[in-house]
Amino acid sequence: MTAPKSTEVFSRIPIPFYTAVIVNPAEKGGREMAQISRRDFLKGSVATGMLGAVAATGLGCAPAQQTSSEALSETGTVADAAETSSWRVAPESVAEDAIVDETVADIVVIGAGHAGTATARSAAEKSGKSVVLLEALEEQYYTIIGNDIGHLNSQYLKDHGVPEVDPVEFFNDWMMRSQNAANPSLIMQYATRSGEAVDWFLEKVPAELLETMTISYWPRHENMLDEIAGQKFWTGTVQWGMGNEHNMTEVYQAIFASLAELPNLQLIFDRKGVYLEKDGDAVTGVVCVDAAGTYHRYRANEAVVLAAGDFSADKEMMTDLCVTANDCLQEGITEWHDAMGGKDGSGIKMGVWAGGRLEPRPLGSMNGDFAIPSMNPGVGIYLDEKGNRYCNEFFGDPTWTGKPAARIKQNVYYTLFDSKLKETCTYSVSGHTCFDPQEQNIANIAAQFDQGLANGAEGDGRGTYVAEDWDTLAQYMGIEGEAKENMMASIERYNELAKVGVDEDFGKDSRVLFTLDTPPFMGVVAGPDHVGGVMVTVGGLMTDKYCNVLGESLDPIPGLYAAGNCLGQRFGAAYFSPIPGVSIGSAITLGYTLGEHLAES
Incomplete structure (x- = not known):
């Protein structure tokens, strides 16, 4: 499926061959983040904050406008020229004689991830329209983020x-949760469909x-x-993937194979979007480049869909757009890590270059403006570097509970539990990275106490220690002097509040306010690497209820649509999860409904 199928519904126009190369990789750097996979966590590991290590994702082709920076000045997306980031400046168009061929279809979808695949399949199944689905990665390297x-x-x-x-x-x-900033029409589609x-x-x-x-x-x-x-x-x-023998990449490989049954749909790998093409105000196609540096044009009779993913791998975009997360970084302590998903924001860039309007800043991110200093549920006590309790440890799921941790000094965090964790861990919620109290997972917690006692001062190598008394645990964790005194006072105060059942200090719900008085005790030490790591960003281009991208005047741009993490106004300023997997679930749902709209319109 790496090459287009031969079918009469597609028009393919050969152009003389020339070679050209675009070199504009997203800059990546920074220290590697200490992390633990959610699978390890479910096996009983509670040592780290950023739960859920993920595979590198499949980046979709990302389009751009054929004009230069004049487009930016015309749209006026940045009021002050001094604030203009280089990513907002469109590249020059490719010379016509460098484009080797042209394919014409009714609908061109850029990015074969969750949203793009759903959009292309839905549109093709529900109509006789021709659909081209473009994917930047070569087929043998295709992976997808999330399970x-x-x-x-x-x-x-x-x-x-x-x-x-x-x-x-x-x-x-x-x-x-979105502070009413999400697009209500899109969210109701997700809720109902x-x-x-x-x-x-x-x-x-x-x-x-x-x-x-x-x-x-x-x-x-x-x-x-x-x-x-x-x-x-x-x-x-x-x-899939959380202790299972299969993962979501395998699922998509099977789905791709099934797409071969649709004669009006082509899936083409190794097509990285370079820029969008326009005829007047309308978007009419995209120019792509393959791994060999060869350019290809895809013209759309009706619609181009941006589904090329987020911008977490572009640190300039992160700094410019994820204002809250960026402001949580502390000079000399924390910085942006390499993105877990590794997406370069090309789809959103190209949408902006074509005149699309971004949702108001700050744009949200999955992690970044919150830190998870230890396992969830938060039935223990969180302490800062001076040994003082600093927040309600169970203010919803970690996307909210972890915000105070990102806003205090980030040198080191401490979390303490007692042996009742083997029972209190069952007081959880079904949210982002929260503990799933299945029988095996609970047994893993119990086993970790036993192993922790055997490990002694060595710990588990990932910051978790277990001891029969608080003094010994503090020694293992490196807490001494005034910090140790504060730790002991914090524990005493916390137990007083728990016995009364009212948290007068930070308002923790009495249902999860348990005393810490039953040995052995467990402690978790987390460092600054628990801030600055982003899985994906979840903000993007503004659209109407049909996912039609809006221009600076908030009028729809003819022929241009957005889906998945290119689509704005799903979460507002920050990510949250009333159900784990809502980012992927909404991407599939809104891709499904967008495809339906394109089929019918």
């Missing part, structure tokens, strides 16, 4: 006993892969919480 699909009310969930969710309740919780979209997605997944798919937080432990700190949580995540 969780968060959604509501699919038949699959119902068949497995998961209760139905009120879409309006879910919608209002989402809009509250994600179950339908996921059932449709699963139709192309082979039986042998479906058999290994699991539902997170199901069966649901009786101690799990549906709401805490004003945030609601639901069960609705299907996943």
Whole structure:
């Protein structure tokens, strides 16, 4: 499937061959982040903050405008020229004689990730229109980030006993979390149609892969919480990869194979978008480059869809757009790490160069403006470098609970538990990186206490120590002097509050306010590498309810659409997760509905 299929619905125009190369890689650098995979975490490791190591993602082709920086001055996206970042300046167009061929289709989708694949497949299945799906990676290197699909009310969930969710309740919780900054039309589509979209997605997944798919937080432990700190949580995540023998990349490889059955859809690998082409105000196509440096043109009769992913690998864009996360960095202590997902923002750049308007800053990111200094659930106590408690350890999921940690001095963090963790860990919520209290996971926690005692002062090599008394634990953790005195005072104060059942200091919910008085005790030491690591960004281009990209005047740009992490106004200023996997779930859902719209319009 690396080359277009021969079919009459596509028009292919050969052009004399010339060689040209674009060299504009996203700059990557910074220290490597100490991290632990969520799989290791579920096996009982509680040592680190940034849970959930991920594979490098498949970057979709990313388009740009054919004109130079004149487009930027015309759109006026930056009021002050001094604020203009270099990424906002469009490149020069490629010489016509360097473009070796041209393919014409009704719909061109740039990026074969979650959203792009859903958009292309939906549009092709629901119409006879010709669709080209372009992917930047070569087929043998294709991988996709994430293994969780968060959604509501699919038949699959119902068949497995998961209760139905009120879409309006879910919608209002989402809009509250986004401070009403999300696009309400898009979020209501997600709330009301994600179950339908996921059932449709699963139709192309082979039986042998479906058999290994699991539902997170199901069966649901009786101690799990549906709401805490004003945030609601639901069960609705299907996943691969978390201890399973298969992962989402394998799922997509199977889906790609099934796309060969659609005669009006071409999947073409090794096509990296360079810029968008326009006819007047309308976007009409994209010029791509392959790994050999050869250019190709794809013209769209009706629509070009930007689904090329986020911008977490472009540090200039991160600094410019993720203002809150950037401001949480502390000079000499923390800095941007290499992006886990590794996407260069090319789709969003090209959309901006074509006149598209970004949602208001700050744009959100998955991690970055919050830090996870230890495992979740937060039934223990969080201490700063001076041994003082500094926040409510269970203010919803870590996307909210972890914000204070990103806003204090980031040299070192401490977290303390007692042996009741083997029971109190079941008081969890179904949110981002939260503990899933299944029987094996609980047993892993118990085993880690036993192993920790055996490890003694050596710990587990990842910052976790276990001791029979607080004095010994403090010694293992390197807490001494005034910090140790403060630690002991913090524990005493915390236990006083827990016995009364009211946290007068930080407002922790009494349901998760447990005394720390039963040995052995566990301590976790986390360093500054727990700040500045971003999995993906979740902000992008503004659109209408049909995902039609808006220009600076907030009028739709004819022929230009956005999906996935190129699409803005899903989360507002910060990421959150009432169900794990909502980023992927919304990408698939809104790709499905966008494809439907393009098929019908």
